Amino acid sequence: MPDEFTGEKTERRKRDQGSPESLKKYLKEIAKLPRISVQEERELGRRIREHGDTEALKKLVEANLRFVVSFAKRYRGCGLSFLDLINEGNVGLIEAAKRYDPSKNVKFITYAVWWIRQSIIHALSDQSGPFRLPQKQANLLYRIGKTQSALMSELQRRPSVEEIAEAMDVDPKDVNTLLQVSDENISLSAVIDEEHEFHLSDKLEQETIPSADAVLMREALRTQVRQALAELDEKERKVVLLRFGLTGEEPKTLKEIGEMMNLSRERIRQIEAQALKKLNRSAKCQQLQSYLN
Structure with missing residues (x-):
């Protein structure tokens, strides 16, 4: 040692x-x-x-x-x-x-x-x-x-x-x-x-x-994203959290999220697209666009 x-x-x-x-x-x-x-x-x-x-x-x-x-x-x-x-x-x-x-x-x-x-x-x-x-x-x-x-x-x-x-x-x-x-x-x-x-x-x-910088930057971005998620409804927020690994776990696929929420893969894709559209319209989230993409 x-x-x-x-x-x-x-x-x-x-x-x-x-x-x-x-x-x-x-x-x-x-x-x-x-x-x-x-x-x-x-x-x-x-x-x-x-x-x-x-x-x-x-x-x-x-x-x-x-x-x-x-x-x-x-x-x-x-x-x-x-x-x-x-x-x-x-x-x-x-x-x-x-x-x-x-x-x-x-x-x-x-x-x-x-x-x-x-x-x-x-x-x-x-x-x-x-x-x-x-x-x-x-x-x-x-x-x-x-x-x-x-x-x-x-x-x-x-x-x-x-x-x-x-x-x-x-x-x-x-x-x-x-x-x-x-x-x-x-x-x-x-x-x-x-x-x-x-x-x-x-x-x-x-x-x-x-x-160190990568860990801190990732955590800072995640914090900003979470603050922006307040603008989403409960279902949209859950999809984004799971999709981008913001719950502390690995990011989930559309299929995995669909199985968790008892919805089709296509429906999860639609919810995700709608959520990201809302976030991208938000002034708070302009700086996070590259992260979300």
Whole structure:
């Protein structure tokens, strides 16, 4: 297991903190770790939740360490070395693995991304430089992440800003502002040297794991689509949710949806066409046209 997995600041880590060689070694180590299927992921989550199985925890976390590398790249130049960012992200990953509930039918990495983000943001809040976030705001952002994770498990979808704010009893504007800060307040002036690190981490992203940006973009688009679905009637909304995989499951075919709703394939196609026509006429949905197509 990589040393940085534990999140502990060991003496060895202090000595070679952020060095290209230690980073290169770490990336090589996690590149060798096996991946797991969705079924294995859920079984590991069940064992962790029901029995506190430490081996299952180790396996679930190690299978997702590559994703943390991808996500941590967003925050380079913000006050911590790249290796420290990865380490902080791993702390969040471990916490997510301990709390993951596979019965909610949410993929682990979708659930974990918020714990990873909040762990990194919390660490960066103590740093000086262009990113610095006041501790009060950092704590609120951490609470937002916890609330969103809890709501995601409860609702089996990504909650809206309004739902998060209501659960926390805070102003939706405050929630929205802090979420934008966590996404956008990244230093653009950092000089990236570390040739080996860039090469190896990019190679990891070329593998079959989802990139951090891809996961976040997909979730953001899904959230916007769900908000727009309020303009549809119940039958249209159900067809669109199932057709585009917005329920947390794989997208369904027209035939599969027809069997679920006791309607013909052609009737489902008509309902889908009518729903998409409504959405495409909506000003809210103009930016989502390419996603829906």
